[in-house]
Amino acid sequence: MGRGRSTTLDDLSGLPWPVPLVSGVIGYYAIRHGVPAWMANRGGTFGQAFASHGDALAPLAWMVLAFCMLAALVSFFRSRHRRRLLDTRAGLDSIAALGxxxxxxxxxxxxxxxxxxxxxxxxxxxxxxxxxxxxxxxxxxxxxxxxxxxxxxxxxxxxxxxxxxxxxxxxxxxxxxxxxxxxxxxxxxxxxxxxxxxxxxxxxxxxxxxxxxxxxxxxxxxxxxxxxxxxxxxxxxxxxxxxxxxxxxxxxxxxxxxxxxxxxxxxxxxxxxxxxx
Structure with missing residues (x-):
């Protein structure tokens, strides 16, 4: 019986925990500040209107940051769990007792x-x-x-x-x-x-x-x-x-x-x- 398809959270949490954390910070600043600045530099009525209402992207930026922080937290605890699994094995019986x-x-x-x-x-x-x-x-x-x-x-x-x-x-x-x-x-x-x-x-x-x-x-x-x-x-x-x-x-x-x-x-x-x- 297989384990099903992986999700985005599975993919991110499968990386070393600093990677999703840094990705979240970069994503937050890109959405919160980068996109409005880029639209403002394009000029035009639409660009100016978008730049003046740049706060509208703040909820999305926070959601991306929170999601990546969750993935980093999952990755950290998984890594610690793996280390403990290996460090606490004392013999074949303890290995066989694992799921x-x-x-x-x-x-x-x-x-x-x-x-x-x-x-x-x-x-x-x-x-x-x-x-x-x-x-x-x-x-x-x-x-x-x-x-x-x-x-x-x-x-x-x-x-x-x-x-x-x-x-x-x-x-x-x-x-x-x-x-x-x-x-x-x-x-x-x-x-x-x-x-x-x-x-x-x-x-x-x-x-x-x-x-x-x-x-x-x-x-x-x-x-x-x-x-x-x-x-x-x-x-x-x-x-x-x-x-x-x-x-x-x-x-x-x-x-x-x-x-x-x-x-x-x-x-x-x-x-x-x-x-x-």
């Missing part, structure tokens, strides 16, 4: 702190779709957020998002979930511009930006914290690059230990199965 809309805001804020321009598209919803569009260094990335803890994201979801790349002129697809991905989904993503972010990778990314905020250091330009399906050598079969779990026989995914700066293979059934290679 689907706040889960999207959490993921968007994590990327925003990494230097991305984040657009909340309104094209997704509780049932999926494009939730975020990331832009950085001229690259566009489509993001779908799946707040699934028990169910794994299937290959059909990954395939559908991959099909949207060309349509939206994007360069990469990312799918973030609290849980994991099926083995078929990992096989399909291997070697493609698809990044599968499971719960452990998402938690690592959240903790990384939290640490940066605590140390008051700017977020460096870097690649995301972890990739579930790394780019493999195209000369080798994609399936051969993904080993089976030594414990349960399920597919495995590449994970990163951010503290030790090492990589390893982890079972896609984590945390039910903790097999590693």
């Amino acid at each position: 689907w809309r706040d889960f999207e805001r959490l993921v968007g804020e994590a990327y925003r702190r990494q230097g991305y321009s984040v657009e909340e598209t309104g094209l997704g919803g509780a049932d999926g779709g494009i939730d975020l569009i990331l832009t950085r260094d001229g690259q566009r990335t489509l993001v779908q957020c799946k707040r699934w803890r028990r169910d794994k994201v299937t290959v059909n979801v990954v395939r559908e998002m991959y099909g949207l790349l060309a349509h939206h002129g994007a360069h990469q697809v990312r799918i973030a979930t609290v849980g994991g991905f099926t083995r078929d989904a990992a096989y399909f993503a291997a070697g493609k511009p698809i990044e599968l972010i499971d719960g452990q990778a998402l938690l690592a990314m959240v903790r990384e930006v939290q640490d940066e905020a605590r140390s008051d250091r700017p977020a460096p330009t870097r690649t995301p914290a972890s990739r579930i399906a790394p780019v493999v050598d195209t000369a080798a079969p994609a399936i051969a690059a993904i080993p089976d779990c030594p414990r349960c026989g399920s597919g495995m995914v590449r994970r990163t230990n951010p503290r030790a700066d090492t990589t390893f293979w982890g079972c896609t059934s984590f945390p039910r199965c903790r097999g590693t290679r």
Whole structure:
């Protein structure tokens, strides 16, 4: 179920709060003083009459200013809400406890702190779709957020998002979930511009930006914290690059230990199965 069309207030409040505030002030002076002055300079009977009754535009000017101030206020509180969402997450359980809309805001804020321009598209919803569009260094990335803890994201979801790349002129697809991905989904993503972010990778990314905020250091330009399906050598079969779990026989995914700066293979059934290679 989609979220409907955006309104002018949604568009303005989606910008950093100083933008609608400054726009309101400029709009007020343009309507209240600029238009009457421009009409007066045109001369003529109509121009003089309009200039002498310039106060007639004052209500419209105040309405524009009040509307933009409301958008700035909404933007400010939304921004503070996103910051608190991210800063107060302590683990996967706290992330999984979020509603689907706040889960999207959490993921968007994590990327925003990494230097991305984040657009909340309104094209997704509780049932999926494009939730975020990331832009950085001229690259566009489509993001779908799946707040699934028990169910794994299937290959059909990954395939559908991959099909949207060309349509939206994007360069990469990312799918973030609290849980994991099926083995078929990992096989399909291997070697493609698809990044599968499971719960452990998402938690690592959240903790990384939290640490940066605590140390008051700017977020460096870097690649995301972890990739579930790394780019493999195209000369080798994609399936051969993904080993089976030594414990349960399920597919495995590449994970990163951010503290030790090492990589390893982890079972896609984590945390039910903790097999590693």
